Amino acid sequence: TVDGHRLWQSLMDLAEIGAYDDEHTGLRGVNRLALTDADAAGRRQVIAWMERAGLTVRVDRMGNIYGRREGTDPTAAPVLTGSHIDSVATAGAFDSCLGVLGGIEVVRTLDERGISTRRPIEIGVFTEEEGVRFGTDMLGSAVAAGRLSLEYAHALTDRDGRTLGGELTRTGFHGPADVRLDPPYAYVECHIEQGPVLAENDVQVGVVTGVQGISWQEITIHGRAAHAGTPPTHLRADAGLAAARIGVQLRTMVDSGAYGELRATVGHLAVHPDLTNIVPARAELTVDLRNPDDARMARAEEDLAAFLRTLEDGTPGLTFTTRRMAKTAYVPFDERVRKVIAQAADDHGLAHIPLLSGAGHDAQEIAALCPTAMVFVRGEYHGISHNPREYSTPEACTHGVDVLATTLLRLATQ
Amino acid sequence: TVDGHRLWQSLMDLAEIGAYDDEHTGLRGVNRLALTDADAAGRRQVIAWMERAGLTVRVDRMGNIYGRREGTDPTAAPVLTGSHIDSVATAGAFDSCLGVLGGIEVVRTLDERGISTRRPIEIGVFTEEEGVRFGTDMLGSAVAAGRLSLEYAHALTDRDGRTLGGELTRTGFHGPADVRLDPPYAYVECHIEQGPVLAENDVQVGVVTGVQGISWQEITIHGRAAHAGTPPTHLRADAGLAAARIGVQLRTMVDSGAYGELRATVGHLAVHPDLTNIVPARAELTVDLRNPDDARMARAEEDLAAFLRTLEDGTPGLTFTTRRMAKTAYVPFDERVRKVIAQAADDHGLAHIPLLSGAGHDAQEIAALCPTAMVFVRGEYHGISHNPREYSTPEACTHGVDVLATTLLRLATQ
Ligand SMILES: NC(=O)NCCC(=O)O
Ligand SMILES: NC(=O)NCCC(=O)O
Numbered sequence: 001t002v003d004g005h006r007l008w009q010s011l012m013d014l015a016e017i018g019a020y021d022d023e024h025t026g027l028r029g030v031n032r033l034a035l036t037d038a039d040a041a042g043r044r045q046v047i048a049w050m051e052r053a054g055l056t057v058r059v060d061r062m063g064n065i066y067g068r069r070e071g072t073d074p075t076a077a078p079v080l081t082g083s084h085i086d087s088v089a090t091a092g093a094f095d096s097c098l099g100v101l102g103g104i105e106v107v108r109t110l111d112e113r114g115i116s117t118r119r120p121i122e123i124g125v126f127t128e129e130e131g132v133r134f135g136t137d138m139l140g141s142a143v144a145a146g147r148l149s150l151e152y153a154h155a156l157t158d159r160d161g162r163t164l165g166g167e168l169t170r171t172g173f174h175g176p177a178d179v180r181l182d183p184p185y186a187y188v189e190c191h192i193e194q195g196p197v198l199a200e201n202d203v204q205v206g207v208v209t210g211v212q213g214i215s216w217q218e219i220t221i222h223g224r225a226a227h228a229g230t231p232p233t234h235l236r237a238d239a240g241l242a243a244a245r246i247g248v249q250l251r252t253m254v255d256s257g258a259y260g261e262l263r264a265t266v267g268h269l270a271v272h273p274d275l276t277n278i279v280p281a282r283a284e285l286t287v288d289l290r291n292p293d294d295a296r297m298a299r300a301e302e303d304l305a306a307f308l309r310t311l312e313d314g315t316p317g318l319t320f321t322t323r324r325m326a327k328t329a330y331v332p333f334d335e336r337v338r339k340v341i342a343q344a345a346d347d348h349g350l351a352h353i354p355l356l357s358g359a360g361h362d363a364q365e366i367a368a369l370c371p372t373a374m375v376f377v378r379g380e381y382h383g384i385s386h387n388p389r390e391y392s393t394p395e396a397c398t399h400g401v402d403v404l405a406t407t408l409l410r411l412a413t414q
Numbered sequence: 415t416v417d418g419h420r421l422w423q424s425l426m427d428l429a430e431i432g433a434y435d436d437e438h439t440g441l442r443g444v445n446r447l448a449l450t451d452a453d454a455a456g457r458r459q460v461i462a463w464m465e466r467a468g469l470t471v472r473v474d475r476m477g478n479i480y481g482r483r484e485g486t487d488p489t490a491a492p493v494l495t496g497s498h499i500d501s502v503a504t505a506g507a508f509d510s511c512l513g514v515l516g517g518i519e520v521v522r523t524l525d526e527r528g529i530s531t532r533r534p535i536e537i538g539v540f541t542e543e544e545g546v547r548f549g550t551d552m553l554g555s556a557v558a559a560g561r562l563s564l565e566y567a568h569a570l571t572d573r574d575g576r577t578l579g580g581e582l583t584r585t586g587f588h589g590p591a592d593v594r595l596d597p598p599y600a601y602v603e604c605h606i607e608q609g610p611v612l613a614e615n616d617v618q619v620g621v622v623t624g625v626q627g628i629s630w631q632e633i634t635i636h637g638r639a640a641h642a643g644t645p646p647t648h649l650r651a652d653a654g655l656a657a658a659r660i661g662v663q664l665r666t667m668v669d670s671g672a673y674g675e676l677r678a679t680v681g682h683l684a685v686h687p688d689l690t691n692i693v694p695a696r697a698e699l700t701v702d703l704r705n706p707d708d709a710r711m712a713r714a715e716e717d718l719a720a721f722l723r724t725l726e727d728g729t730p731g732l733t734f735t736t737r738r739m740a741k742t743a744y745v746p747f748d749e750r751v752r753k754v755i756a757q758a759a760d761d762h763g764l765a766h767i768p769l770l771s772g773a774g775h776d777a778q779e780i781a782a783l784c785p786t787a788m789v790f791v792r793g794e795y796h797g798i799s800h801n802p803r804e805y806s807t808p809e810a811c812t813h814g815v816d817v818l819a820t821t822l823l824r825l826a827t828q
Contacts, residue, residue, distance in 0.1 A: 024695060090639060090687045090695075132689040195644035214643065216690055225504060225801040228679035228702040229628065230609035230772035233668055235796055240680050241665055247658030254647055265642035266654050267690045269683065273504040275546040276630055276681045276700040276739070277773075278800045281438060281504075286690040288642040325690070358644035359691075382649055386692045387639040 001348070002405055004398030007105045010049065011397065014085065014101065015093035017042045022090065022388040029388030030093060034086035034128035034139075035063065035167035042085045043173060046100060046125055053107045055123065059175025061150060063168050064140045065125040066177075069107050071412065073118045079412045080184035080370070081106070081404065082124030083191060083362060084140070088132050092390025094192045094397070098377060100125050102190045102401035106408055117412035119185055126362045127173075134164045136326045137214070141362035144181040145369050186337055186411045187366040190375040190404040192392050194359050194385035198378035204399045205345045206355035206376030210332040211364040212261070212292040215301055216325035218268075218284065219246065219308070224317045225273065225281035237317030240271040240280035249307050250287065259300045263290040263358070286325070292356055294329050331364040334371035337411070341375055344406035350399050359385075375403050415762070416819050418812030421519045424463065425811065428499065428515065429507035431456040436504065436802040443802030444507060448500035448542035448553075449477065449581035456499045457587060460514060460539055467521045469537065473589025475564060477582050478554045479539040480591070483521050485826065487532045493826045494598035494784070495520070495818065496538030497605060497776060498554070502546050506804025508606045508811070512791060514539050516604045516815035520822055531826035533599055540776045541587075548578050550740045551628070555779035558595040600751055600825045601780040604789040604818040606806050608773050608799035612792035618813045619759045620769035620790030624746040625778040626675070626706040629715060630739035632682075632698065633660065633722070638731045639687065639695035651731030654685040654694035663721050664701065673714045677704040677772070700739070706770055708743050745778040748785035751825070755789055758820035764813050773799075789817050 015030050018038030022029040032038040043065060050057050055067030068078065083099025103123035110117070126144070131137025134156040142148040154165030168174035198206050223239030243266075250264035265288040271280035287304065291297035308320045338354070345352040355376055357364075363374050377400035380391045432446030432453070446452040457479060464471050469481030482492065497513025517537035524531070540558070545551025548570040556562040568579030582588035612620050637653030657680075664678035679702040685694035701718065705711035722734045752768070759766040769790055777788050791814035794805045806814075 088687070088689055088692060090689075090692070130691070132691065135690070137691070193644070194641045196646075196649070212643070225798070227608045227773055227799045228681060229626070229677065229704045229774065230607070230799065231796060232610070233665075233677060235610070238665075238679075240683055241661055243683075244658035244661030244680070247655055248662050251647075251655055263643065263647060265652075265691065265693055266658070267642060267685075267692045267694065268688050269654055269657075269685045269694075270688070271681075271683045273502070274682050274684070275502055275504075275800075276549070277544070277546065277551070277679065277702050278502060278504070278681045279679055280681065280683075281801070288691050290643045359641055360643065382645060384639075385641040385644065386689075387695070 001402045002105045002109045002398065004394055007101060007397060007401055008394045010101045011093055011097055014042060014045060014097050017045060018087065025388045027388040030087050030091040031089045032085065032087040033089060033133040034130065035164065035171050039086050040171035040173065046085060049104050053104055054111060055107060058177040059173055060177040060179045061175060062140045062143045062153060062179045063127040063173035063175065064144055067123045069121045071117050071120040076119040077183060077185040078120035078122045079408055080122045080124055080187045080366065081189060081408055082126065083189050084126045084129035086128055086130050088130050088386045090387060092385065092388055094390055094392050095194065095385055096129060096191060098192055098397055098400065099190045102404050105401055106405040109405060117409065119412040121408055121412050129362055131326055133158050137360050138362055138365050141365035143179050145365040146180055147365060147368060150179055181369060183369045186370055187363060187372040188337060188375065188404060188407050189361060189363040190377065190400045191361060192379050192385065193376040193383050194379065196382040197355055198376060199383065201353055203351040203353050204378060204396065205350045205352040205403055207338050207341045207352050208333055208357050208374035208376055209338065209354045210330060211357040211361060212290050213294050213297045213330045214326060214328045214360050215289040215297060216286060218286050218323045218325055220321045221283040222319045223281055226279040228277040228279060236279055237315055238279045239283040242311050242318055243269060243283035243285050245311060246285065253300060253303065259291065260293045260296040261291060262296065262300050290358060292330055328360060328364060331367050333367065333373040337371045337373035340410050341373055341403060341407050344403045344410065347406055348402050350403065375400050415816045416519045416523045416812065418808055421515060421811060421815055422808045424515045425507055425511055428456060428459060428511050431459060432501065439802045441802040444501050444505040445503045446499065446501040447503060447547040448544065449578065449585050453500050454585035454587065460499060463518050467518055468525060469521065472591040473587055474591040474593045475589060476554045476557045476567060476593045477541040477587035477589065478558055481537045483535045485531050485534040490533040491597065491599040492534035492536045493822055494536045494538055494601045494780065495603060495822055496540065497603050498540045498543035500542055500544055502544050502800045504801060506799065506802055508804055508806050509608065509799055510543060510605060512606055512811055512814065513604045516818050519815055520819040523819055531823065533826040535822055535826055543776055545740055547572050551774050552776055552779050555776035557593055559779040559782045560594055561779060561782065564593055595783060597783045600784055601777060601786040602751060602789065602818060602821050603775060603777040604791065604814045605775060606793050606799065607790040607797050608793065610796040611769055612790060613797065615767055617765040617767050618792060618810065619764045619766040619817055621752050621755045621766050622747055622771050622788035622790055623768045624744060625771040625775060626704050627708050627711045627744045628740060628742045628774050629703040629711060630700060632700050632737045632739055634735045635697040636733045637695055640693040642691040642693060650693050651729055652693045653697040656725050656732055657683060657697035657699050659725060660699065667714060667717065673705065674707045674710040675705060676710065676714050704772060706744055742774060742778060745781050747781065747787040751785045751787035754824050755787055755817060755821050758817045758824065761820055762816050764817065789814050
């Protein structure tokens with residue numbers, strides 16, 4: 001078992017980098033958007049810890065960081081673990097940091113026990129997993145796995161028009177290493193659940209069976225500005241109203257049950273010129289759809305597109321443009337790795353259940369390269385996440401990293 | 415008749431102050447929010463024109479500017495005309511500037527013809543008529559007329575937290591003159607229609623019968639942030655979705671016909687934290703309601719409040735706070751002044767119709783002090799306004815100011 005105190009201390013230390021006082025929860029939150037100064041400071045801290053733990057660090061051309069502990073067999077492919085340390089703007093301390101710091105804690109523990117493994121163990125820290133700064137999530141791991149190109153990623157821009165490539169250079173994380181990852185032997189990622197299921201079932205650990213499909217698009221609505229008081233209502237082409245109709249329609253689709261386990265979120269919404277007495281000329285919103293069933297996801301996307309056409313046809317002067325931001329299919333995880341995880345949980349006397357992930361994770365990208373699965377750690381408060389109230393107890397974190405340690409050790413000796 | 419060329423030139427000159435290139439229309443727009451540097455520059459230009467036209471200028475403690483041309487009878491109350499020169503952020507050249515510059519053009523014409531009047535003629539330039547910077551429209555004239563207090567107005571803040579009082583001082587427009595206006599003999603304001611009715615009826619001039627009621631409120635919705643992918647939909651308290659439901663409900667209310675001529679606009683809408691994969695924790699929107707019928711307006715406000723309670727009751731974790739921004743009842747204009755305007759239009763051979771104003775105007779505030787009415791000038795493109803496409807032809811502007819001149823002359827000789 002790992003040193004839970006040391007693990008917890010590193011979680012709290014990292015959470016100080018990018019910390020802010022959240023006025024709505026009254027708590028201390030984390031704002032460490034990818035490739036900001038705060039993220040760069042966090043990365044430097046993680047590299048310092050990696051180096052202190054004896055790892056050899058390399059940074060690739062996407063800013064992905066890998067810390068490597070050599071194995072005894074120089075020809076053996078490594079076992080990879082890791083996650084990311086970029087956060088949303090209103091985050092807690094746990095989302096993903098647990099995977100990175102847990103990996104480092106496993107290495108420290110192996111070193112202290114004098115345990116060497118046949119296979120190298122590597123810890124990956126992937127760039128822009130959240131996707132909230134540059135618009136595409138799991139970006140660093142998707143490029144490492146070859147699903148997205150380096151050129152695509154470097155050209156992405158944030159809301160201020162800064163490119164990801166430029167920000168890599170600015171922060172000093174445009175590394176020299178090749179971005180395409182040589183297939184590891186296996187990948188295991190430890191992460192908080194970010195949902196209520198483990199707590200509801202009163203178990204400590206989730207053995208993740210896969211990740212549901214994620215579809216992100218940005219919809220821009222072009223209408224016509226008008227004075228709020230004068231032109232008759234039927235002459236309006238109100239872009240803000242159209243945005244509102246989309247939000248309500250998405251919930252109607254979810255509630256209909258016709259799309260299975262569909263979830264839909266309009267997280268970003270802005271109108272222009274955004275003034276009390278002007279009918280909005282334009283609106284911009286994002287649509288985040290989730291579905292464990294790819295066919296039902298496709299149907300939801302088609303029906304949303306048809307709804308936009310209906311709005312367009314119904315209101316002269318209203319047009320829509322949509323931009324695909326991100327799209328991943330349902331990704332099932334490897335049966336064999338899941339068994340190793342479940343066995344490790346049993347060894348530690350921890351109750352566990354199989355669980356589908358509602359959130360996207362770097363693991364779903366690396367799954368294209370090698371057998372992959374994840375360990376989920378239970379969260380408090382219905383597993384609230386992407387919020388300063390996000391919390392997992394020290395015990396829960398330790399349990400998850402214990403399972404990770406045993407799993408990595410077992411895979412690395414194969 | 416006035417000098418249409420000189421009038422047009424001054425409209426175009428003033429439109430250069432605060433001009434910007436509007437990327438959506440490809441046109442040059444005007445952004446001269448109240449008490450910004452651009453507004454201050456515009457005010458200085460107007461004062462320079464007033465002084466060149468021989469007017470005595472005073473500025474009051476709300477920044478309202480008055481230029482006075484003396485009459486022959488030192489005891490006679492003045493005839494007041496005017497409007498405002500602050501604009502929305504995406505404005506054209508005409509909204510309200512026509513009333514101020516038209517007034518100056520009338521004075522120039524009287525001077526050239528050597529015409530003196532028994533009563534003084536004053537031109538008022540009122541502060542923050544648009545209400546989009548500090549949240550309450552017709553603000554300067556409402557304080558001048560005594561409906562709102564100077565303290566209330568000075569304490570209002572913009573989105574960056576700057577007070578109106580502070581901005582008055584910063585721009586040098588916190589004048590020494592008393593803000594409470596001595597009742598003029600009459601008030602006449604010339605303004606673009608900002609609607610399609612004059613063009614549809616193919617007439618040149620509108621004789622305004624009154625201004626419909628205006629209700630502005632800001633609604634803040636407190637929900638709960640959540641990850642877009644993980645918690646079940648029924649656990650959400652989605653503030654953005656609630657905002658969308660309000661927008662759609664308002665249009666349903668308008669379309670129902672149950673509130674007469676109700677118009678409803680959500681012009682400002684923002685969600686927080688405004689990120690793709692986070693259910694909005696908070697949303698803020700403005701609701702602009704218009705109704706010529708005060709009882710129906712009251713019913714619409716009550717039914718909206720009831721709708722908010724229904725949303726609150728239906729979704730645990732969702733709460734609403736509302737803040738009244740502005741509220742004016744239906745204001746009828748004076749019959750006698752309307753007759754003088756109609757007669758003036760007849761004298762100039764201009765077709766005219768009576769017309770209710772959909773937009774708020776300083777005239778509705780000054781109407782509390784003295785007999786008041788307005789002259790409306792026809793606009794192109796369905797009378798689009800609060801938009802760089804706003805346009806009235808030089809002929810239309812000249813017609814309106816001709817009518818204004820004859821009306822002022824007639825009233826000032828009474
Ligand atoms: N785990 C996590 O929050 N990932 C961000 C991508 C997503 O929105 O699911
Ligand atoms: N005329 C005008 O645009 N006034 C602004 C106040 C309103 O929204 O009606």
